[in-house]
Amino acid sequence: MVSPIIIDPLSATSLRVVPKFNDVELASATAFTVRWESQPYLITNWHVVTGRDPDTGECLDKKHAAIPKTLSVRFHAKGNLGAWRLVDLPLLDPEQGHLWLEHPMGKVIDVVAIPIAAVPDIHVHALDLALADVDIVPTPAMPVSVIGYPLGLAAGESWPIWKTGHIASDPDLDYEPGRPAFLIDATTRSGMSGAPVVLRLDSYRRRNGTQVLGGGMATKFMGVYAGRIHDASEIGRVWRPFVLSELFRRKLIFNDVTRRSVPGRVAACPCGRGRRFKECCGSAL
Ligand SMILES: [Zn+2]
Secondary structure, three states: OOOOOOOOHHHHOEEEEEEEEOOEEOOOEEEEEEEEOOEEEEEEOHHHHHOEOOOOOOEOOOOOOOOOOEEEEEEEEOOOOOOEEEEEEEOEEOOOEEOOEEOOOHHHOOOEEEEOOOOOOEEOOOOOHHHHHOOOOOOOOOEEEEEEOHHHOOEOOOEOEEEEEEEOOOOOOOOEOOEOEEEEEOOOOOOOOOOEEEEEEOOEEOOOOOEEOOOOOEEEEEEEEEEEOOOOOOEEEEEOOHHHHHHHHOOOOOOOOOOOOOOOOOOEOOOOOOOEHHHOOOOOO
């Protein structure tokens, strides 16, 4: 009897992507797939689809100074795990402008979602966003894996590589005020931007203070990796999972998880879209 090959389900959610200007490959990066209200999306970084540094606006492609027009994605082929299908997704449209969804705060949050239109012969293995709610209390120095394509490298043709580092800042603190991201210490390389970050442990503490010891592996989705905070450091930024909910709902969320404080009803909305809070993200509160 032949032993079956075991693939971690999370290995099937990350995909290698290449932003392109016509036929010129501008970079190499990672995306992963999720579903929101049954529509499949690719999640990656704002800087991957725009080709620009979100903080400085500088073009990331020093050679051609080009910005991406398409995103070339290696999707899983339908019905045949371990086979891939290369699809070029358009990023720009002459009438609609960009085709990706941004967070309500725009490029301040370096995460975008690209709707995956009906492409024949591909299969989407979506990351279950409920993994963000798994009851593990993360602490500094816990191991986390970034599932992506360091330097564009892949395992067995196009499977991602799990690169493991550690949580480097108190996970409840934002590295920069108003930008919901924490830090990890990992020997990441270019090509990993846009990768999902997960915590996988068999012993951990729950929110109610109880300790789980050897209860079987539990996996928590920690967020979206977005590159280093400084080229010479091995410290990188991870955007919290709730930014995806905010992105899909197109409004900021105010609760215990996001820890966003509710502004006055007539104050300017903190999303920065220039409307009063009650007419913007606060309209349903
Ligand atoms: Zn708003």
